[in-house]
Amino acid sequence: MHLTPIRSTNVRAVGYHPGSRTLVVDFHSGGTYEYYDVAQVLFDELTNGVPHPWTRVGAAVMRHRYAPIRTSLR
Numbered sequence: 037m038h039l040t041p042i043r044s045t046n047v048r049a050v051g052y053h054p055g056s057r058t059l060v061v062d063f064h065s066g067g068t069y070e071y072y073d074v075a076q077v078l079f080d081e082l083t084n085g086v087p088h089p090w091t092r093v094g095a096a097v098m099r100h101r102y103a104p105i106r107t108s109l110r
Contacts, residue, residue: 040083046090052079059097060105068106071097 037060039049044064051060052074059074078097082089 042082042089043085043087044090045088046094047082050079050082052076059100061097066106067104069102069104071100071102074100 037051037053039051039060039062041049046063046065047061048064049062052058053060054076057073057075059071059079060068061071062068074097078093081093086092
C-alpha cells in the first residue's frame with residue numbers, strides 16, 4: 037500500500053485501501069498500525085493538507101479496531 041506523507045507532529049504518513057476500508061497510520065514514534073472499517077472521509081481529512089490533521093480526526097480513527105503491523109524503538 038502506498039503511504040502519503042502528511043504534515044503532523046504525531047503522524048508521518050497514512051495509506052488507505054478502499055476495498056477493505058483499512059487505514060494505515062505510520063507514526064513518528066516508530067509504530068505503524070492498521071485501523072479496520074474506517075470510512076474514506078477520515079483518510080481524506082488526514083490528507084487534505086490542513087495542519088495538524090491527527091488532532092482533528094485521530095480520536096475518531098482510534099475508535100476503530102486496530103492492530104500493529106510494525107513497531108520500533110526509535
